[in-house]
Amino acid sequence: MSIATAQQLDTADTVTLLTEHGGDLREDDLFSPYLADIDDAELCRIYEDLVVVRRIDAEATALQRQGELALWAPLLGQEAAQVGSARGIRPGDFVFGSYREHAVAYLRGVDPTLILRFWRGSTHSGWNPYDINMTTPAIVIGSQMLQAVGYAMGIMRDAKRDDSIHDIAVTYFGDGATSQGGFSEALGFAASSHAPVVFFCQNNQYAISAPVGIQTSVPIVQRASGFGMRGIRVDGNDVLAVLAVTRYAAERARSGDGPTLIEAVTYRMGPHTTSDDPTRYRDADELALWKTRDPIDRLLRTLEYRGLATDEMLAAVDAKADAVAAEVRKGCLETVEPRPESIFDHVYSEPHSLIEEERAEFLDYHRGGAE
Amino acid sequence: MGEAGSTEFRLPDLGEGLADAEIVRWMVAPGDSVTLNQIICEVETAKALVELPSPVVGVVAKLRVSEGETVTVGTAIITFEGADVPAMVEMPPETPDASIDARTEAPDDEGRSSMLVGYGPGDGDSRTGARKRRHAQRQRAVPVEQPAVSATVAAKPPVRRLAKERGLELSNLTGTGANGVITRADVEAASAPTATSSTPSRDGHDETRVPISGLRKRTAAAMVSSAFTAPHVTEFVTVDVTPTVELVEKLRAHPAFSGRKVTPLLIVSKALLFALERHPELGSRWDEAAQEIVTRREVNLGIAVATPRGLMVPNVKDAAGLTLVELAEALSGLTERARDGKTELSEFSGGTITITNIGGFGIDTGTPIINPGEAGILCVGAIRRQPWEYRDEIALRSVLTLSLSFDHRLVDGFEGSGFLADVARVLADPTELIALG
Amino acid sequence: MAKALNAGLRRSLDDDDRVMLMGEDIGRLGGVFRVTDQLQAEFGADRVVDTPLAESGIIGTAIGLAMRGYRPVCEIQFDGFIYPAFDQIVSQLAKIHTRTEGAVTVPLTIRVPYGGGIGAVEHHSESPEAYFAHTAGLRVVTCSNPDDAFGMIQQAIRSDDPVLFFEPKRRYWDRADVDLDAAPTVGLYDARVVIAGSDLTVVAYGPMVATALAAAKEAASEGTSIEVIDLRSLSPIDFDTIDRSVAKTGRLVVVHEASVFLGIGAEIAARISERCFFQLEAPVLRVGGYATPYPPSKVEQYYLPDVDRVLDAIDRSLAVE
Known part of the structure; x- marks a missing residue:
């Protein structure tokens, strides 16, 4: 089988602001202005986010290896794509994620312990979506994008009645999801209704074992033009470029210019999940190449160039990461498992005769009542 | 996790789709201090090399498995001492008091084998232990019931239950239904005191055998069912009905009734309706399934009619709402249609109370069986001219004996007697109908 | 019956401005069975929405609208066209309330003209109700007469749970006097x-x-x-x-x-x-x-x-x- 190679899929312009090998930021007429407020202190905070989310990810992976989680989908390598985009939107915006956006959830304020509850098998969700304006994991690939468009259609209607409303919807998905019909339908509905939605694709090069060339023979960003939509390809390991591009797309949506498709080109450095063995389908050379593009190292080089990477700063960041990791571990081990009969809770929001009947039978059976 | 101070670490499910792994290399040795998540060993499944991080801070006490050894998931591979495992405790389920007891025989996770996307399937089917508890309780509470019938006997569930209630073994009965199915009638016949067995003739010559017709069968079933479900009480009263006989004569001559059949039964019917209004219990119905007593406003008056095909009990719908003329017409229409076999099936259903007239056979009285689903039946005997006390003297009067059977579940003696007395009172003096009706 | 449904939908649109209708050809055309006739003219294109031709898209976007606080009523044009939306209905719509431990309610109504006997071509005469009744989290109801059609559609729209509302299309033209002022006397889930x-x-x-x-x-x-x-x-x-x-x-x-x-x-x-x-x-x-x-x-x-x-x-x- 002949599938598109990385080189063939790398033909579109890609926005990059962090230089590859150190030095200060590249200037870009369109996107640099979106970083005007990012001062040195803010750069350090972004660095801290990257390190902390990687640490949470590592702790969760370890907890899975220790038998505390059923599964974990590591985000290793995708920190910049997630931190940059999450920082590019507002608390009032609503995120429709896939299942690997642990960093996005963390930055939107969810207690990371709650993120783990899902992967432990203690719940199907983890948090109240309205608490942080972000949905809980969507496991069926490509199911969440249409919902984001619908939510954005709702915002449009609200904004007609209240001109102070400038919320947008943001949806995350991977390269594999672009093959799903829901992706094309979502782009079609969004473009035709002009909905304020940002489509954020983390192209991490693999859908489990399938390289992106199996999904597409052109760069994913090109899908946008067919729908009459703005598409931007961004270096997904460049946290500042991702931040700028996301702010740009969000601003377009907020100001009524409609949806944007962002393709953030990144790399899943770990397995698809803790149950996966990527050595079966990709070369060590490829991983080694992407390690040279590590998103944390990329930003660290700029911090070093600016003299911000002091020992104190780096130590403080590590201490913060360790503290969060300890919190995550403690929370995971202290998980209060659901009551067995809670399976009957929340199937419906209004009384349902069958559920009531079965709940009563269930309780009677387990409490040892004889008929 | 082992006793205080020492902690075992068991090979976890690594989610690689395999149930065991080889310990390839230990990265720690006894006496080493380890930190949390420090890599302690490499293990290899058939699929991949995986590093195992330490779940504790502590000192390695013992390596329980040698390098190169393959062990199954759940095997203790290392022991730590002085381990600091602050939160490694079994947490009870949320609000255990309100919840079911999930800790008794909790499903055993250790026997799981790994799978692609989770902890993997358990060793066998997990068991919550609830069944055992319930079984024990049931053993204490009720004796185990023996199956009532052998599985080869064919009978539908309500018939099976009926047989059980009557203490009959279905396997001892002969089914008369299609393919030998035991029917309700079979059970009822078997349990009827006078019909516990058939009566074969000694020589088989002096008897005739006629197949039991559908109507006969239904009548039999209805009567048996009524006799054995409704406790019957029968009361009698003999009354001078001369004024009623005179009234019938007058009505026959009245232009309004010209061409219509006027009989004492008409006045008896009217008297019954009069009495029923005062004693509605006689018009009620026992709903066993719903455990309710049902009383309907409408009175559908049943008349037992002897027809060439057998006994039929069609009823006059909403009889209480009819004028005397209409009632006369309805009664004659009903009996004619019954005798001609033209009764509509709807006329058989929904009866409230029944009159059976045996006077035509020259009989004085009887103990009638209630039509199933009703509360009472009034039996009318022959009207005879006979000596009777009349105005303190002996005179020849028209005298009638009435009997009333009622379902004692629904009707007490007080009400039943009152009802029968009211019927008698009207027949003794139909003026009551006008005075009080 | 089609007119009774139309009246019921109009009443729902009047009663609650969060109610909106979505579907293929439901706006200007008024729906292929005219169930939504004139409603777009009365309530505007934002509330009676002609959608692109994609059933999964209709239900998926409606879920998003419901999460934003709207009460969408989606029309699937014909029974046999509901399957492209199966994932959105069965894996999403039905499970979101449970998945979120009750935090999110999805008050969505899906109208499905169904059943045969109308001499149609393939995929226009199916009865897919059991698939949905088998799915926990969904409610499934169906009307048999104009009176129920009028009352039940309003009750379904008022439900906070997702409701599949099956309309017997061969009875669309059944006639009956419907009292538009009468409140339903029977609960939506009562036989x-x-x-x-x-x-x-x-x-x-x-x-x-x-x-x-x-x-x-x-x-x-x-x-x-x-x-x-x-x-x-x-x-x-x-x-x-x-x-x-x-x-x-x-x-x-x-x-x-x-x-x-x-x-x-x-x-x-x-x-x-x-x-x-x-x-x-x-x-x-x-x-x-x-x-x-x-x-x-x-x-x-x-x-x-x-x-x-x-x-x-x-x-x-x-x-x-």
């Missing part, structure tokens, strides 16, 4: 005894209620008294009403257009056998479609239950003495 009887119970829903009533009338002329129950709700099912009836009659026939195998009738037969074991005078019988795809319309009358097939089942039940 209704349409005619009382004593010898046998027939349970039907949607398009088959009229067929069951015709069969009952025919049976009455033969002296058999049939009780007909309009199920109305397929999830949950009002088993109490069926129980009460079967306890009285001892015999039950269930009628639906959908294939009998693993259909709604199978569940009713199983439950009633459990609940009324000792009252049943005959096995519960089912009358419905065969285990074949819906046939071409020239032979659909052999697939669909009709009065004679219902009467035949009644005869077979009554033959069990």
